[in-house]
Amino acid sequence: MGMYILKRLAISIPVLFLISVGAFVLVHLTPGDPADMYITPDMTQAQVEITRAALGLDKPLVVQYVDWIGNFLSGNMGFSFGNRQPVLEIIGQRLSPTLILMSISLIVAYVSAIPLGIIAALRKNSWVDRAIIGWTFFNVSFPPFFLGLALIYLFAVQIDIFPTGGMTVLGAENDMGDRMMHLVLPVIVMASQFSANMIRYVRASVLDVLSQNYIRTALAKGLDQKQILSAHVFRNSLIPIVTVIGTDLPKVIGGAVITEQIFQWPGIGSLTVAAINSRDYPILMAIVILSAVAVLAANLLVDIMYAVIDPRIKYSK
Amino acid sequence: MSEIILSVKDLTISFQTLDGKVSAVRGVNFDLKKGETLAIVGESGSGKSVSMKAINRVLPQKNTVYDQGEILYQGKNLLELSEREMEKIRGRKIAMIFQDPMTSLNPTMTVGKQIAESILIHEKMPKDKAMMEAIELMRLVGIRNPEESCKNYPHQFSGGMRQRVMIALSLACKPDILIADEPTTALDVTIQSQILDLIDDLKAKLNMSVIFITHDLGVVAHVADRVAVMYAGRIIEIGTAEEIFYNPQHPYTWGLICSMPSLDTKDASLYSIPGAPPNLLHMPKGDAFAPRNAYALAIDFEEEPPFFTVSASHAAATWLLHPDAPKVTPPPEIIRRQHIFNSFMKKDKGGEAYVGSHAASGR
Numbered sequence: 001m002g003m004y005i006l007k008r009l010a011i012s013i014p015v016l017f018l019i020s021v022g023a024f025v026l027v028h029l030t031p032g033d034p035a036d037m038y039i040t041p042d043m044t045q046a047q048v049e050i051t052r053a054a055l056g057l058d059k060p061l062v063v064q065y066v067d068w069i070g071n072f073l074s075g076n077m078g079f080s081f082g083n084r085q086p087v088l089e090i091i092g093q094r095l096s097p098t099l100i101l102m103s104i105s106l107i108v109a110y111v112s113a114i115p116l117g118i119i120a121a122l123r124k125n126s127w128v129d130r131a132i133i134g135w136t137f138f139n140v141s142f143p144p145f146f147l148g149l150a151l152i153y154l155f156a157v158q159i160d161i162f163p164t165g166g167m168t169v170l171g172a173e174n175d176m177g178d179r180m181m182h183l184v185l186p187v188i189v190m191a192s193q194f195s196a197n198m199i200r201y202v203r204a205s206v207l208d209v210l211s212q213n214y215i216r217t218a219l220a221k222g223l224d225q226k227q228i229l230s231a232h233v234f235r236n237s238l239i240p241i242v243t244v245i246g247t248d249l250p251k252v253i254g255g256a257v258i259t260e261q262i263f264q265w266p267g268i269g270s271l272t273v274a275a276i277n278s279r280d281y282p283i284l285m286a287i288v289i290l291s292a293v294a295v296l297a298a299n300l301l302v303d304i305m306y307a308v309i310d311p312r313i314k315y316s317k
Numbered sequence: 318m319s320e321i322i323l324s325v326k327d328l329t330i331s332f333q334t335l336d337g338k339v340s341a342v343r344g345v346n347f348d349l350k351k352g353e354t355l356a357i358v359g360e361s362g363s364g365k366s367v368s369m370k371a372i373n374r375v376l377p378q379k380n381t382v383y384d385q386g387e388i389l390y391q392g393k394n395l396l397e398l399s400e401r402e403m404e405k406i407r408g409r410k411i412a413m414i415f416q417d418p419m420t421s422l423n424p425t426m427t428v429g430k431q432i433a434e435s436i437l438i439h440e441k442m443p444k445d446k447a448m449m450e451a452i453e454l455m456r457l458v459g460i461r462n463p464e465e466s467c468k469n470y471p472h473q474f475s476g477g478m479r480q481r482v483m484i485a486l487s488l489a490c491k492p493d494i495l496i497a498d499e500p501t502t503a504l505d506v507t508i509q510s511q512i513l514d515l516i517d518d519l520k521a522k523l524n525m526s527v528i529f530i531t532h533d534l535g536v537v538a539h540v541a542d543r544v545a546v547m548y549a550g551r552i553i554e555i556g557t558a559e560e561i562f563y564n565p566q567h568p569y570t571w572g573l574i575c576s577m578p579s580l581d582t583k584d585a586s587l588y589s590i591p592g593a594p595p596n597l598l599h600m601p602k603g604d605a606f607a608p609r610n611a612y613a614l615a616i617d618f619e620e621e622p623p624f625f626t627v628s629a630s631h632a633a634a635t636w637l638l639h640p641d642a643p644k645v646t647p648p649p650e651i652i653r654r655q656h657i658f659n660s661f662m663k664k665d666k667g668g669e670a671y672v673g674s675h676a677a678s679g680r
Contacts, residue, residue, distance in 0.1 A: 212420065213415060213417055213420040214420065214421055214423040214424070216375055216415065216421070217415065217421045217422065217423075217483070217486070218423070219375050219407070220373055220375050220407055220408060220412065220413040220415075220487075221407065221408040221412075221434070221435050221438060221486070221487075221489075222404045222405065222406075222407040222408030222409055222438050222439065222490075223404070223434075223438060224401075224404055227438075231423075231426070231434065232423050232426070235425045235426075236423065236424065236425055309425065310424065311424070311425060311470040311472070312424055312470070312472045
C-alpha cells in the first residue's frame with residue numbers, strides 16, 4: 001500500500017507538468033492582452049511595448065513558460081498582473097472563504113443526503129421515495145444562478161432576513177452570528193446541488209446492495225432490518241458514494257464560480273472569473289495548478305478508500 | 318413413524334407482476350418428519366424454490382401474495398406470524414443454504430464474523446466467545462485451519478469452501494430444519510458430493526430435518542429419504558426415494574428419470590421431455606403437463622387430476638391411476654426399474670404384488 005501511494009505520487013509529477021504546459025498555452029492563446037489594462041488613450045506605441053516588456057510578455061512563449069516554471073519550482077508563483085501583489089498571497093486570502101463555504105456546504109449536503117438516500121431506497125416506489133426523488137430532480141434542474149437569485153429576492157429583498165452577499169458586514173469581521181447569516185443562502189445553493197447528486201447515488205447504491213444474495217442470507221439468519229442495514233448494507237454501498245465524494249472534494253478548493261459571483265463571496269471562484277476577465281496569467285496558472293493538485297489528491301484518496309472499504313480491492317506494488 | 322415437524326397445507330402463492338398475477342405455487346401439500354431428508358425436484362420455474370422460501374418468508378414482501386394455505390410449525394401457522402416473531406424462527410429454527418455460495422456471503426465482512434453474527438443473533442454472549450464457537454463450527458464443516466481462515470474474507474475461499482461457510486453459518490443456531498436450495502448447483506462434481514455428504518453427516522449429528530431443493534436427480538438419489546416432484550407450481554408425485562426412482566407413476570416423473578444420463582447412454586440418445594413448462598401467467602385448462610405429455614388422456618385437457626394413492630407413502634396426481642384409465646406402457650427404462658422394484662417388493666412382502674393397488678382418493 002505504501003509503495004502504491006509513493007508510485008501514485010511519483011506519477012502525479014509528470015501529470016502536473018503536462019497540465020501546466022497545456023494550461024499555459026491555452027491561457028496565452030486566449031485573445032486579449034493583459035497589457036490592455038494599463039493602456040490609456042494617450043499612451044504611445046513605445047510606452048505600450050514598455051508595459052508589455054515589464055510584464056514579461058514580449059518574450060517568446062517557450063521562454064515565458066521556462067521562466068514561469070523556474071520560478072514555480074523555486075516557490076515563487078509570480079505577481080498578479082493586476083495589483084502586483086504576490087500570487088501566493090492573493091490565493092491565500094481567497095482560499096479560506098472558499099474552504100469555509102464549500103466544506104460547510106458539503107457537510108450539510110452529505111448529512112442530509114445520505115439518510116434521505118437510504119430512506120428512499122428502503123421505501124422504494126412509495127410516496128416518500130417519490131417525494132425525495134422529486135426534490136432531487138427539482139434541485140438538479142434549477143441552475144445555481146437562478147436558485148441563488150431567487151433566494152436573494154425572497155429572503156434578502158422581499159423578506160429582509162439574510163444579507164444579499166459578501167462574507168461579513170463592514171466593521172463586523174469578528175462577529176460569528178453575522179458570518180453565519182452571510183453563509184446561509186450560499187450554503188443552501190451549494191448544498192442543494194451537492195445533495196441532489198448524492199441522494200441519487202446513495203439510493204441507487206443501497207438498492208443495488210439490497211438486491212444482493214448476501215442480504216437474503218442476512219435475512220435468513222434472522223437479522224432485523226436495522227442490523228442488516230448497519231452490518232451488511234452500509235459498508236457495501238460505500239464504493240459509489242466515495243466516488244461521488246471524490247468528485248466533490250476538489251471543489252472545496254477550486255470554489256464555485258457562479259455561486260461565489262452571485263453572493264459576492266470573496267473566494268477562489270470569483271477570483272477565477274476576475275483573473276480571466278483581466279487576463280491575469282499568473283493568477284490563472286496558480287488556480288489551475290491548485291485545482292489540478294486537488295483533483296489528483298482527491299483521486300488518490302478515493303483509491304485508498306476503496307481498498308479500505310472493500311477487502312477484494314488490492315493494489316499491487 | 319417419527320413425528321411430523323413441519324406441515325405444509327394447500328400452499329398457494331402468486332406474484333403480482335406488471336403483466337398480471339403469476340401463480341407460482343398452486344396448492345402444495347407435504348409433511349416433513351423429524352430427522353428425514355425430503356428432496357423437492359422440479360425444473361426451473363416449477364415453484365420448488367418459491368414454496369421453500371415461503372416457509373422462511375424470505376420472498377420479496379412487495380409483490381408476493383399468499384393466496385391460501387398454511388405452513389404449520391410447532392402448532393403455529395408461519396404465514397400468520399408477524400415479521401418480529403418470524404425473525405425468531407429464521408436461522409434459529411429454520412435455516413437456509415442458498416444456491417450460489419459465491420454471492421451469498423457478504424464480501425466485506427470476514428467469514429468468522431459472519432458466522433459469529435449468526436450465533437450472536439440468537440444467543441447473548443461475549444463477542445470473543447461467539448468467535449470461538451464460529452471457529453468450532455468451521456472445524457465441524459471441514460474447513461482447514463479455522464483459527465486463521467476465520468479472519469479471511471469470502472473472496473479468499475474457493476466455491477466449495479464458501480458453501481461450507483454457508484453451512485456453518487446456517488448451523489450456528491442448531492436449527493430443527495435446514496432448507497438447502499440447490500446447494501451444489503454452482504460447484505464442480507467432486508466438491509458436490511463432499512458437500513452432500515457433509516450435510517448428510519451433520520443432519521445425523523444434529524438431528525435435523527433437511528429439505529433439499531434440486532433439479533438434479535443424481536443429488537436426490539444421493540441424499541433423499543423421500544422425494545416430491547413438482548411441476549408448474551404443484552407437487553405431482555411424492556413418495557420414498559425408492560418409490561420415485563423405481564416405481565414412478567406420473568408420466569412427468571418418467572420423463573425426468575429417462576432424461577437422466579447413465580453409463581450406457583449413447584451420446585446422441587439422451588432423452589429430453591419435449592416442449593417447455595407452461596407460462597404461469599396463463600395456465601392452460603386441465604393438467605398443466607398435458608400438452609407435453611405423450612400419455613395424456615382426453616380428460617387431462619379438461620380437468621386437473623387429483624392425487625391417487627399408490628401406497629401409504631406414495632401418491633401421484635395423474636389420471637392414469639384412475640381405475641377406469643386405459644393401461645399404458647411406460648418407457649422401457651421405467652418398466653426395467655419397476656421390474657427391479659417389484660422383485661424387491663415380492664421379497665419384502667412375501668409375494669404380494671404391491672403396485673397396481675390404484676385406490677382412487679380425492680385430494
